[in-house]
Amino acid sequence: MAEYKPIKKVVSGNYAAAYAAKDARVQVVAAYPITPQTSIIEKIAEFIADGEANIQYVPVESEHSAMAACIGASAAGARAFTATSAQGLALMHEMLHWASGARLPIVMVDVNRAMAPPWSVWDDQTDSLAQRDTGWMQFYAENNQEVYDGVLMAFKVAETVNVPAMVIESAFILSHTYDVVEMIPQELVDEFLPPREPLYDLANFEKPFSVGALATPADYYEFRYKLAKAHEEAKKVIREVGREFGERFGRDYSRMIETYRTDDADFVFLGMGSLMGTVKQAVDLLREEGYRVGAAKVLWFRPFPGEELYELAKGVEGIAVLDRNFSFGQEGILFNEAKGVLYNTKARPLMKNYIVGLGGRDFTVSDVRKIAENMKAIIEKGELDVEVDWYHLKR
Amino acid sequence: MEIPENVKKRLSIPAEEHFYAGHTACQGCGASLGLRYVLKAYGKRTIFAIPACCSTIITGAWPYSTLDANLFHTAFETTGAVISGIEAALKARGIKVKGEDGVMIIGWAGDGGTADIGLQALSGFLERGHDAVYIMYDNEAYMNTGIQRSSSTPYGAWTTNTPGGKKHFLEKRHKKKVIDIVIAHEIPYAATASVAYPEDFIKKLKKAQKTPGPSFIQLFAPCPTGWRSPTDKSIELARLAVQTAYFPLFEYENGKYRINMPNPKNEPKPIEEFLKFQGRFKYMTREDVEVLQQWVNHEWEKLKKLAEVFG
Numbered sequence: 001m002a003e004y005k006p007i008k009k010v011v012s013g014n015y016a017a018a019y020a021a022k023d024a025r026v027q028v029v030a031a032y033p034i035t036p037q038t039s040i041i042e043k044i045a046e047f048i049a050d051g052e053a054n055i056q057y058v059p060v061e062s063e064h065s066a067m068a069a070c071i072g073a074s075a076a077g078a079r080a081f082t083a084t085s086a087q088g089l090a091l092m093h094e095m096l097h098w099a100s101g102a103r104l105p106i107v108m109v110d111v112n113r114a115m116a117p118p119w120s121v122w123d124d125q126t127d128s129l130a131q132r133d134t135g136w137m138q139f140y141a142e143n144n145q146e147v148y149d150g151v152l153m154a155f156k157v158a159e160t161v162n163v164p165a166m167v168i169e170s171a172f173i174l175s176h177t178y179d180v181v182e183m184i185p186q187e188l189v190d191e192f193l194p195p196r197e198p199l200y201d202l203a204n205f206e207k208p209f210s211v212g213a214l215a216t217p218a219d220y221y222e223f224r225y226k227l228a229k230a231h232e233e234a235k236k237v238i239r240e241v242g243r244e245f246g247e248r249f250g251r252d253y254s255r256m257i258e259t260y261r262t263d264d265a266d267f268v269f270l271g272m273g274s275l276m277g278t279v280k281q282a283v284d285l286l287r288e289e290g291y292r293v294g295a296a297k298v299l300w301f302r303p304f305p306g307e308e309l310y311e312l313a314k315g316v317e318g319i320a321v322l323d324r325n326f327s328f329g330q331e332g333i334l335f336n337e338a339k340g341v342l343y344n345t346k347a348r349p350l351m352k353n354y355i356v357g358l359g360g361r362d363f364t365v366s367d368v369r370k371i372a373e374n375m376k377a378i379i380e381k382g383e384l385d386v387e388v389d390w391y392h393l394k395r
Numbered sequence: 396m397e398i399p400e401n402v403k404k405r406l407s408i409p410a411e412e413h414f415y416a417g418h419t420a421c422q423g424c425g426a427s428l429g430l431r432y433v434l435k436a437y438g439k440r441t442i443f444a445i446p447a448c449c450s451t452i453i454t455g456a457w458p459y460s461t462l463d464a465n466l467f468h469t470a471f472e473t474t475g476a477v478i479s480g481i482e483a484a485l486k487a488r489g490i491k492v493k494g495e496d497g498v499m500i501i502g503w504a505g506d507g508g509t510a511d512i513g514l515q516a517l518s519g520f521l522e523r524g525h526d527a528v529y530i531m532y533d534n535e536a537y538m539n540t541g542i543q544r545s546s547s548t549p550y551g552a553w554t555t556n557t558p559g560g561k562k563h564f565l566e567k568r569h570k571k572k573v574i575d576i577v578i579a580h581e582i583p584y585a586a587t588a589s590v591a592y593p594e595d596f597i598k599k600l601k602k603a604q605k606t607p608g609p610s611f612i613q614l615f616a617p618c619p620t621g622w623r624s625p626t627d628k629s630i631e632l633a634r635l636a637v638q639t640a641y642f643p644l645f646e647y648e649n650g651k652y653r654i655n656m657p658n659p660k661n662e663p664k665p666i667e668e669f670l671k672f673q674g675r676f677k678y679m680t681r682e683d684v685e686v687l688q689q690w691v692n693h694e695w696e697k698l699k700k701l702a703e704v705f706g
């Protein structure tokens with residue numbers, strides 16, 4: 001094994017995604033532009049134009065076709081990649097089911113963007129979370145480094161369990177903000193991520209087969225079960241791949257929920273994506289002020305790391321769930337999931353849902369402090385004021 | 396059944412079968428014949444992409460397949476995009492596509508999946524110039540969902556969402572000329588074909604195979620179930636569609652039009668000839684038949700002009 005000397009580059013989250021796709025040696029990219037994802041596919045096109053990557057690039061006429069073309073490419077044995085945001089992801093919805101149902105390990109980057117109307121190009125996780133039940137795995141990156149690492153790991157996990165994966169970064173906060181990213185030399189990426197060995201290959205004519213044919217009630221159910229099992233299996237694979245990544249490159253992803261100063265915490269903030277950077281910084285300040293708080297970041301939302309959440313919940317009195325998303329008629333999606341996971345366990349900390357940052361509304365350290373004060377008060381009283389708090393509302 | 400070599404030599408289309416018996420098409424189904432001919436022309440080194448349509452069913456439910464070739468079932472509107480992706484993958488893997496010894500990638504879709512919901516993906520596929528063949532089998536309605544109109548349904552035809560009633564029928568729009576839309580993309584090869592003329596169809600398939608870039612064939616494929624016609628009349632109806640110039644056979648090759656009617660000297664028969672045996676036309680009045688005839692005349696004259704000017 002060659003020695004790992006990272007290549008440091010100052011890049012946007014989008015460029016981090018593009019570099020990762022190139023380093024993963026993707027063979028087919030089919031994509032359609034949408035703000036704020038566009039610079040991912042532009043950068044990949046540049047790599048091709050400069051001869052830095054050998055990729056078949058299909059400039060399709062819509063996101064629906066982007067995913068359909070990736071599906072065709074993946075079914076024909078290639079490593080396929082695309083990227084999109086919000087309306088584009090919604091347009092792909094039907095094909096997302098097709099990719100997972102046909103067990104194709106496509107990797108896609110979604111740049112979280114709020115859904116219209118009203119038009120908004122800013123951050124909001126509802127676009128990707130609305131794809132929760134499509135059978136795709138979902139990895140939420142906190143920073144540009146995690147975008148890069150996430151794409152590489154996603155391919156490895158996806159190709160091991162034959163389930164597609166989404167790597168999700170936030171609009172502008174990551175997609176267009178430059179930061180130092182440690183990239184991995186090509187030969188080391190190649191060792192970590194060898195060429196794909198497809199589950200089936202449309203270009204193999206030895207024994208003709210068909211994919212996706214009609215399944216009667218006698219068989220359809222088992223197809224679903226197998227996909228469900230693949231997600232279960234994926235949890236193990238994710239942890240192993242994350243550990244291997246850590247051993248090779250020094251950044252450990254062996255846990256699906258990253259915890260920060262949670263060991264002796266009275267209560268923790270639970271959330272996903274870029275806002276957790278702000279939360280961690282706030283935790284440090286709050287600790288100095290005597291709050292015993294910690295942060296827990298859900299890296300992989302699908303499959304959902306229920307066991308790790310349970311371990312966390314056992315040790316705390318309260319969980320403030322920060323949702324940059326909303327399921328209308330109910331509550332924040334992570335909150336909903338987290339409560340659901342804990343229902344049949346003995347861990348029942350007070351859980352409160354804070355809806356924050358929708359449509360790019362700024363979420364700052366002082367917001368975290370206010371939430372901490374509120375959480376402290378609730379815990380002292382032993383009961384919730386409200387369960388779902390639209391935190392930023394102009395009252 | 397083994398076909399003796401001397402008989403094989405006399406056959407004008409390949410004897411080999413790659414479309415298995417036991418498929419689930421209705422009796423007299425034109426689409427299933429079409430699939431059989433495609434496989435005769437291209438053999439088993441073929442990858443099919445088939446969207447939602449009757450052919451999804453015809454080709455067999457899991458775990459069976461009636462095709463001696465690989466088949467990817469895909470979403471209704473995605474044929475053009477999926478074959479684009481398959482082609483890109485094979486190119487990325489260095490696998491030869493199209494031509495005598497290349498893998499054939501076939502999009503096989505109905506008129507609904509082509510003229511309506513799949514038109515965008517078809518256009519993208521054509522415009523980008525992928526090396527694959529798109530075959531639209533035209534049975535002039537959505538048969539798989541129980542006979543609803545498509546934009547390829549002709550004027551005056553009954554369908555379940557354009558029913559005939561006490562007052563009149565509802566389908567008052569003329570058949571969309573998908574092939575014209577395709578040709579507007581100026582692709583290297585496009586043609587119409589009919590299951591009543593398999594030699595012509597196979598010749599066109601072979602031409603599509605040899606021509607680099609995207610090819611498109613619109614195949615006329617009667618559907619006795621949807622047309623309310625006797626199951627033993629499908630070939631006759633397909634032949635009459637050509638003979639009446641309702642569905643003329645022609646090719647568009649590198650900018651040139653060539654009409655290939657079986658008897659070029661014959662004037663087209665009146666449209667009534669084609670309308671007979673078909674329950675779907677029973678609501679038409681004399682005037683309606685005249686409206687349809689006018690449309691056929693107009694389109695036929697247009698085609699002849701094109702062949703004259705761009706022949």
Ligand SMILES: Cc1ncc(C[n+]2csc(CCOP(=O)(O)OP(=O)(O)O)c2C)c(N)n1
Nearest residue numbers: 447448449471505506507508536537538539
């Ligand atoms: C997005 C979507 N909408 C609707 C359907 C339902 N559907 C399945 S097949 C079909 C009609 C197919 O018609 P056509 O393409 O003409 O082929 P045919 O059935 O006549 O062979 C429809 C509407 C679908 N599968 N997907």
Ligand code: SF4
Nearest residue numbers: 421424449538618620
């Ligand atoms: S409904 Fe028509 S197109 Fe469909 S299988 Fe039957 S005959 Fe063929």
